[in-house]
Amino acid sequence: MESFRHNLTPVEVKAFLATVKDLAENLCILYCVKVPVPCPECGGEETCQSGAVSFYSSSSNKITHELKACLKCGYKNLSTLLTIEKM
Numbered sequence: 001m002e003s004f005r006h007n008l009t010p011v012e013v014k015a016f017l018a019t020v021k022d023l024a025e026n027l028c029i030l031y032c033v034k035v036p037v038p039c040p041e042c043g044g045e046e047t048c049q050s051g052a053v054s055f056y057s058s059s060s061n062k063i064t065h066e067l068k069a070c071l072k073c074g075y076k077n078l079s080t081l082l083t084i085e086k087m
């Protein structure tokens with residue numbers, strides 16, 4: 001995780017990683033940014049958006065998954081990007 005980029009406080013990073021832990025089991029999170037997008041669950045003003053690479057992906061710097069999480073209520077969402085290389 002040396003290259004992990006974010007604009008969160010250390011406390012928020014911990015909260016984010018704890019929130020997405022179940023979803024990100026096989027993912028290496030590349031970045032996480034706090035954006036002024038309201039949470040669909042609790043209406044909180046900010047959510048965290050994050051890009052991740054699957055451990056099973058052959059190229060380690062192409063983002064394969066997007067994570068969204070709310071640090072307030074624990075809402076989280078994982079979406080797979082359609083750019084995954086063909087087998």
Ligand SMILES: [Zn+2]
Nearest residue numbers: 039042070073
């Ligand atoms: Zn929320």
